[in-house]
Amino acid sequence: MGKKDKDFVKEITPMEVDFPQWYTDVxxxxxxxxxxxxxxxxxxxxxxxxxxxxxxxxxxxxxxxxGHKNCYFPLLIPESLLQKEAEHVEGFAPEVAWVTHGGxxxxxxxLCVRPTSETIICEMYSKWLKSYRELPYLYxxxxxVVRWEKSTRPFLRTSEFxxxxxxxxxxxxxxxxxxxxxxxxxxxxxxENLLAIPVVTGRKSEREKFAGAHATYTMEALxxxxxxxxxxxxxxxxxxxxxxFDISFLDRNGDMQNPYHTSWGVSTRLxxxxxxxxxxxxxxxxxxxxxxxxxxxxxxxxxxxGVLDKAYELxxxxxxxxxxxxxxxxxxxxxxxxxxxxxMKGIPIRIEIGPRDIKNNQVMAARRDILEKGPVSxxxxxxxxxxxxxxxxxxxxxxxxSHRDENTYYIDSFEDFKQKMADKPGFAKAMxxxxxxxxEHVKAETAAxxxxxxxxxxxxxxxxxxxxxxxxxxxxxxxxx
RNA sequence: CUGGGUGUAGCGCAGCUUGGUAGCGCACCAGAAUGGGGUUCUGGUGGUCGGAGGUUCAAAUCCUCUCACCCAGACCA
Numbered sequence: 001m002g003k004k005d006k007d008f009v010k011e012i013t014p015m016e017v018d019f020p021q022w023y024t025d026v027x028x029x030x031x032x033x034x035x036x037x038x039x040x041x042x043x044x045x046x047x048x049x050x051x052x053x054x055x056x057x058x059x060x061x062x063x064x065x066x067g068h069k070n071c072y073f074p075l076l077i078p079e080s081l082l083q084k085e086a087e088h089v090e091g092f093a094p095e096v097a098w099v100t101h102g103g104x105x106x107x108x109x110x111l112c113v114r115p116t117s118e119t120i121i122c123e124m125y126s127k128w129l130k131s132y133r134e135l136p137y138l139y140x141x142x143x144x145v146v147r148w149e150k151s152t153r154p155f156l157r158t159s160e161f162x163x164x165x166x167x168x169x170x171x172x173x174x175x176x177x178x179x180x181x182x183x184x185x186x187x188x189x190x191x192e193n194l195l196a197i198p199v200v201t202g203r204k205s206e207r208e209k210f211a212g213a214h215a216t217y218t219m220e221a222l223x224x225x226x227x228x229x230x231x232x233x234x235x236x237x238x239x240x241x242x243x244x245f246d247i248s249f250l251d252r253n254g255d256m257q258n259p260y261h262t263s264w265g266v267s268t269r270l271x272x273x274x275x276x277x278x279x280x281x282x283x284x285x286x287x288x289x290x291x292x293x294x295x296x297x298x299x300x301x302x303x304x305x306g307v308l309d310k311a312y313e314l315x316x317x318x319x320x321x322x323x324x325x326x327x328x329x330x331x332x333x334x335x336x337x338x339x340x341x342x343x344m345k346g347i348p349i350r351i352e353i354g355p356r357d358i359k360n361n362q363v364m365a366a367r368r369d370i371l372e373k374g375p376v377s378x379x380x381x382x383x384x385x386x387x388x389x390x391x392x393x394x395x396x397x398x399x400x401x402s403h404r405d406e407n408t409y410y411i412d413s414f415e416d417f418k419q420k421m422a423d424k425p426g427f428a429k430a431m432x433x434x435x436x437x438x439x440e441h442v443k444a445e446t447a448a449x450x451x452x453x454x455x456x457x458x459x460x461x462x463x464x465x466x467x468x469x470x471x472x473x474x475x476x477x478x479x480x481x
Numbered sequence: 482c483u484g485g486g487u488g489u490a491g492c493g494c495a496g497c498u499u500g501g502u503a504g505c506g507c508a509c510c511a512g513a514a515u516g517g518g519g520u521u522c523u524g525g526u527g528g529u530c531g532g533a534g535g536u537u538c539a540a541a542u543c544c545u546c547u548c549a550c551c552c553a554g555a556c557c558a
Contacts, residue, residue, distance in 0.1 A: 011492095020552080028492095039550075095557065116558090150482075150556060157557070210558095218558095230558060267558055300517050336518040343518095354517060364517075447554090481558095 012344070014281045019225040023153070026275055030284050030345050033154045040152040040159035044268070047345070048155075050292035051271050052162060056142065058194045059164065059266070062186045068138040068166060073120050075143075076111040081119040085244040088118065091211020095147040097159075113146040118212065118237070118263055121167045122245035129169065132251050135259060136179070137169040155272030156229070156481050163267035169242070169259040171251065176260030180236040183264040184217045187232035195270060196287035196396040197221045197277050198404055199231060200427070200476055202452030207436050210263075214238030220451045220476065222404045223276040226425030228451045228478035231273050234264035272481075277400050278369075284346025285369055287396050288389040295385060296342045297327040300335050300354025311353050314363070314381070321382045323389070343368060348392050349385060369396055408476075414442075414466050417477070421446050427478050431471035433464035442466050442477070451476045 011029045015022040027033055032048030044052065060070070076099060083089050092115045099111040114120065125137060142164045152158050166183060170176040184201060191197045199219035209216035213235040221231045242248075242258040251257045278285040288294050295318055299311040311327055318325045326347075328338055335352070342350055350373075352364040363381065366373035369392050376384055407426030411417040417428055432438070432450065443449050453473045464471045 147557070233558070265558075269558055334516060334520055340519050352517065356517075
């Protein structure tokens with residue numbers, strides 16, 4: 001197997017030099033998005049959208065398997081509805097876009113462009129729900145939301161983003177909690193099995209939780225530069241909204257009661273995560289399960305007798321096995337150009353087929369993740385490629401896990417923490433007193449925040465590593481996107 | 482919102498100091514040869530210099546105002 005001599009391409013700034021620039025270069029050169037005329041709003045181009053579609057189909061299937069149904073609620077929400085839950089409006093008001101006119105006439109009541117849909121959905125739920133017999137409500141919607149962000153970056157933070165939001169109602173507190181954790185687990189399964197991104201799961205601190213939630217659970221991933229990305233959240237909303245919106249039902253005892261409520265969502269931000277976890281200096285690296293094209297076939301010296309025929313035959317053979325295959329027979333580009341192009345786009349396997357291979361009853365297959373290439377016999381080729389895709393998927397998850405573990409460390413003091421955050425950002429495991437004041441102090445000094453209070457607690461001390469008071473939880477700390 | 486920076490062809494840039502009517506590379510189009518790691522040659526298309534106003538015989542270039550975008554903070558999926 002021959003390894004590449006060059007580990008970069010000229011259009012992409014190496015990530016060691018300037019990670020944010022590397023990110024921007026990658027998304028632009030690989031044709032995932034484009035900037036629109038409106039600041040902060042991105043156009044998702046076909047290649048980028050295909051990634052989202054694959055995330056959608058994975059999740060949509062799991063949502064339906066767990067009894068959820070899709071529906072659609074309106075884009076605009078009357079201001080009065082947004083006001084109903086105090087904590088919620090306080091959290092979202094600063095980033096809401098408002099519609100004030102219909103045509104030339106000023107509206108009697110402003111309408112907000114949804115930043116999330118709890119309020120409008122609860123308003124409708126309160127009209128619908130009558131009896132415990134109807135519960136649980138298990139609804140989800142795929143839509144976009146708008147949050148007027150001050151600074152934006154494609155996929156990671158845009159003023160409008162695509163997501164799904166699930167909104168469920170339950171008879172009991174226990175059922176709501178169970179639902180909240182079930183959905184978080186589905187997200188985790190998706191992150192690891194589809195995106196090949198290992199995640200840490202746990203609960204958010206009071207400061208970091210969703211505005212209006214009883215408790216927020218999160219999955220956090222570590223990016224290549226050592227910063228954390230909140231990759232999905234699931235909220236147990238308790239009765240906060242159902243009380244505020246007067247959603248009630250007659251329970252089994254004939255008493256009026258407010259149901260328990262959850263909401264959960266993941267967004268196109270996940271695509272930014274995939275880029276920053278797996279990408280390298282040659283561009284994107286896509287896990288096979290997610291890749292819109294899993295195998296690209298490049299014919300070599302295609303004008304020569306039989307090359308193209310064989311290439312098309314191969315394409316059909318692989319497609320029949322259920323693989324997503326592309327064949328590039330554009331004569332205007334050299335093979336070398338195509339190699340670079342498809343590597344940049346992160347396609348997991350490249351197959352080269354030329355006169356020499358045909359003579360030897362083989363093809364050349366190159367792995368994008370480790371940039372290795374070698375001959376593979378035509379006999380049993382499909383099985384080998386299917387298996388290779390599987391191996392790549394597994395290896396990518398393992399590689400990301402190793403990277404995360406290598407960049408997760410224990411600290412022994414606040415000084416030590418500051419030092420480590422400055423030298424080599426990553427996840428720091430620390431003991432914390434549980435107080436908001438302490439958390440805010442740490443953030444002001446280090447820009448790092450509590451990413452989560454992990455489900456898997458470790459006892460690494462009695463005292464808070466930041467203020468010295470009695471410790472309540474072990475937490476993951478990091479600088480975040 | 483605070484601090485810094487940049488606006489000239491689709492992208493990256495030069496020209497501005499010392500005003501004279503716009504140029505280079507890539508991309509794109511046509512043709513030919515090439516084809517196992519960004520192939521070569523030839524010919525071509527495309528902008529009036531972010532916008533407005535001013536100075537001047539003459540403004541990409543000088544002056545004033547304005548808008549947009551980028552980066553770093555603060556705020557956030």
